[in-house]
Each structure stands twice: as structure tokens, then as C-alpha cells.
Amino acid sequence: MSIFEATWPEANRPEVLRVAILGATGSIGTQALDVCRKHSNRLQVVALSAHSSVEKLCALAHEFKVKHLALSNEDYRSAAAIAQLDAGVQLGFGNQAVAELAALEEVDLVLVSVVGAAGILPSYTALINNKILALANKEALVCAGDLLMPLVKPGKLIPVDSEHSAIFQCMMGTHPQYVSRIWLTCSGGPFYGKTVDELYEVTSAQALKHPNWHMGPKITIDSATLMNKGLEVLEAHHLFNVTIDDIQVLIQRQSRIHSMIETTDGSVMAQLGPSDMRGPIQLAFSYPERWEAPTDPVNFFELGSLDFAPADDKTFKCLALAREAGRIGKTMPCALNAANEVANLAFRQGSLSFLQIAHVVEKVMELTTVQELQSLTQLVEVDKRARALTKQCIDEVI
Incomplete structure (x- = not known):
């Protein structure tokens, strides 16, 4: 639901x-x-x-x-x-x-x-x-x-999350049956536009320099690999009961459009605002009221333009892997997440390269036996096994 x-x-x-x-x-x-x-x-x-x-x-x-x-x-x-x-x-x-x-x-x-x-x-x-x-x-x-x-x-x-808060706001007053598609926006991270060859030697320090948002180290690396956007696709799927393939990832470099919904008649509603998490946080505290803004508003006279592009899930393979995990469902997203957490940390610690994050996650997915999801206790075991398997895969890569 x-x-x-x-x-x-x-x-x-x-x-x-x-x-x-x-x-x-x-x-x-x-x-x-x-x-x-x-x-x-x-x-x-x-x-x-x-x-x-x-x-x-x-x-x-x-x-x-x-x-x-x-x-x-x-x-x-x-x-x-x-x-x-x-x-x-x-x-x-x-x-x-x-x-x-x-x-x-x-x-x-x-x-x-x-x-x-x-x-x-x-x-x-x-x-x-x-x-x-x-x-x-x-x-x-x-x-x-x-x-x-x-x-x-x-x-x-x-x-x-800024994107899901945006979708939440766009859907106010719209019956779920009339939502045909979600446009999940993405800045593209610090390596937007780079080729696979250009990503071989990137460092953790470079990946931690997000162009628009100030976040913790784990999520910042996830933003660089686009795994963060993949996880957000899965989150939106559950929150808004929209299929994985009806959630499109759209590069929006200025991070001013935080996400959009498209309805069955072709109308599109977008939520725009500053690149500041205090806005979505405050809305969660105040809803359905709206309190005075916690940050300066966007100056659209100075902003000038909004740019859009498709996400490159061939170069940034983590996005495609997350989508695939979502299509498989059951316990696979848990295994994907565990593998990514371990690989993300290994990259930050210098024992794995940037491109090897996706390689390791994909390997863990291939080796994972999918089960019907039944309990939180089961997820603890799935998580534990996937982490152990990820460490083995990292050792083999090294």
C-alpha cells in the first residue's frame, strides 16, 4: 500500500x-x-x-x-x-x-x-x-x-529524504491511481559526465566532494556511485506503491527540483526549493502545517536555468543493480544493501577502487540465494551473510 x-x-x-x-x-x-x-x-x-x-x-x-x-x-x-x-x-x-x-x-x-x-x-x-x-x-x-x-x-x-519529501508534497491532493510516473531527480554527483576510463583512478577524497549537498560520508559516496539514487528508487516504490519501472531517474544538476510526479493526463507536478535538508526535516515536524522557512529561499532570478539529462546507469552501474534488486524483491534488496555498505566503507578506507564497488555488489547478488521475506530476524541473518560474502569478494579482488 x-x-x-x-x-x-x-x-x-x-x-x-x-x-x-x-x-x-x-x-x-x-x-x-x-x-x-x-x-x-x-x-x-x-x-x-x-x-x-x-x-x-x-x-x-x-x-x-x-x-x-x-x-x-x-x-x-x-x-x-x-x-x-x-x-x-x-x-x-x-x-x-x-x-x-x-x-x-x-x-x-x-x-x-x-x-x-x-x-x-x-x-x-x-x-x-x-x-x-x-x-x-x-x-x-x-x-x-x-x-x-x-x-x-x-x-x-x-x-x-529530500526527493521523497518532494514526491510526498507533489502527491497531496492527487489520488494515487492517477499517478503514472515518478521523476526522481539527481544531481549526478561529483563525477557526472565521466567515462569508465576516467573513473579508474578517482579517490575517496574526490568522491566526498558533492557539488550541492552536505551529507555524511557514507551517503556522499553512495551519491557518487549513484547507489543512493538506486536505493531511493526502492524506497519510493514502497512509499508510494509505484512499480520500479515507473520510477525514472532524472539528472537535475542544480538540485533545485527535488522530484516530480506525472499523472495519467500528462500533467507534471514538481517540488522546488533550496538544497538544504532543514526544509524536509521541518515539514516532517510541522505537517500538515507549514512554518516559517528554516533557510533562505531560492532566488530564481539568479538561478537562471534548470538542466536535465538521463542518468547513466551503464557507467554508474550501482543504479542498475539496485533496480534489478528491486525487481527481484524478497530478500535481494537486503543483500544488495549489505554488500554496498561494506564495499562503500572499503572504498573510503582505500582497500577497494571506486569501480570495484559495483563489481563487488554485483558478485554478491549473483551468489545470494533469494528467500521470501518473512521477518526482521530473517533479515538480520540475510544481512550478516551478505556482509561476510562481501568481505570474501573484496579479499578476492585485492
Whole structure:
């Protein structure tokens, strides 16, 4: 089902929305806290998590007077900064502790902005506990969309990715049956227009220089390989109940059109705005209201033009691999995602070349036995096997 299948109710939200921000020290979490500072009369931060940035997490807990914290990396149990936490602060460790923040009675909305497959469990926990899930983690739906989407109640899932927020906004007032195609826009990343020969020697430092967006290192590399866009195709497929082949990827170099929908009569609706994630984050917090802008608007007099081009999924093969995983479905997208996470990190660490990322992911897909998707426990095992297989493939490449 699509998140628009049921009628969206008028917001029944409290005057002050109580939010949990999971992944608070990352790029999305940091910008979400900027929104919370700007609208402190409307938003109250009641829970925070981080992976290993203990000092930053403790400082944020002090600033926002937060009593519920979690660190997913259990190696930091004895970090010195923990001793500086205020009395009464509860700090848990491990992925389960992060997910438990999503079940707290005093939480109204959970922003899941943790990186990778680690976002699956807190997303599931938020949904089964009837929280509003502001989803900034695409891997949750890529891997577990078939399990998570049936749990979604009207008004309880709002996408935060700029593209999916754009589609969400374009679809307001349009019945899903009249949507014939989604145009998922893409900047093209730092290597747009390059040939395979030109990509042989590119470095991690070059790939981390995204032309338009400031993001974390993992997603920035995914943007360079176009795997990020492939994962977004799978996410849009689940969110909006549109087939993989009715989601077209369109290069939009200025990153001003964040995505578009095309209806059966040929009309196209586009959402335009600044290249700043605080806009989509704020909308997830405010919906269906629209608060004053968190950033400067686009100056269309200065922008001048908007450029379009097809995505090159032959040179940037990760996009084609993600599409294929989506067509296969079942547990294949989980295996694809796990392989990509491991290969992405190997490239950043210098043990794999840029072009070898797609090669390794493709090899893992070829060696993966696809199963019917049945449970989150099963996905943990699929993820674990795919990661081990990916490491073997990387060793063979090296």
C-alpha cells in the first residue's frame, strides 16, 4: 500500500511536539536540532541517540535537558564524558537501546536518521508503538519495506529524504491511481559526465566532494556511485506503491527540483526549493502545517536555468543493480544493501577502487540465494551473510 492509500487526518498533534532524534550527531540529526532550536516553542527534544560521538551527545543532552539517551556503539560504556551527564539521565548502549527510545511513552515523533540497516529496528519499533515516524533512513524500506509498510497507519509515516519529501508534497491532493510516473531527480554527483576510463583512478577524497549537498560520508559516496539514487528508487516504490519501472531517474544538476510526479493526463507536478535538508526535516515536524522557512529561499532570478539529462546507469552501474534488486524483491534488496555498505566503507578506507564497488555488489547478488521475506530476524541473518560474502569478494579482488 502507499502512504496515501488512507485519508490523512487533520493533525491531532499536541501544541508542543515531543521528538526523539536517532542519529543526533550526524548530518540529518544536526540539522534537525537546528530546526528544534528555531522552533523551541513548538518542539521539545526528549530523546537522543548517537553511534560513537559521546562528547557531542552529552553536550546535546545538557543543552536540550534530555533525560533519555542511547549509544549504539557499546565500546564507549566507560567514556569519560558520561560522568558529566546530569543526574537522572538514562543512557543505554547497543542497537536495542536505540530502538527502545522509539517506544518511550513521552515521545510523539521519532526521527530515524541513523545510517544504514541499523535504521530498520527503530523504524519498526516506532510504527508498532503508534509514533509518527519521520524517516530519513532509506535502508529501512529498502530492506524491510514489505514488512514495515503494512504497519503504517494514516499520518504515521512522513518521508524526510529530500526527493521523497518532494514526491510526498507533489502527491497531496492527487489520488494515487492517477499517478503514472515518478521523476526522481539527481544531481549526478561529483563525477557526472565521466567515462569508465576516467573513473579508474578517482579517490575517496574526490568522491566526498558533492557539488550541492552536505551529507555524511557514507551517503556522499553512495551519491557518487549513484547507489543512493538506486536505493531511493526502492524506497519510493514502497512509499508510494509505484512499480520500479515507473520510477525514472532524472539528472537535475542544480538540485533545485527535488522530484516530480506525472499523472495519467500528462500533467507534471514538481517540488522546488533550496538544497538544504532543514526544509524536509521541518515539514516532517510541522505537517500538515507549514512554518516559517528554516533557510533562505531560492532566488530564481539568479538561478537562471534548470538542466536535465538521463542518468547513466551503464557507467554508474550501482543504479542498475539496485533496480534489478528491486525487481527481484524478497530478500535481494537486503543483500544488495549489505554488500554496498561494506564495499562503500572499503572504498573510503582505500582497500577497494571506486569501480570495484559495483563489481563487488554485483558478485554478491549473483551468489545470494533469494528467500521470501518473512521477518526482521530473517533479515538480520540475510544481512550478516551478505556482509561476510562481501568481505570474501573484496579479499578476492585485492
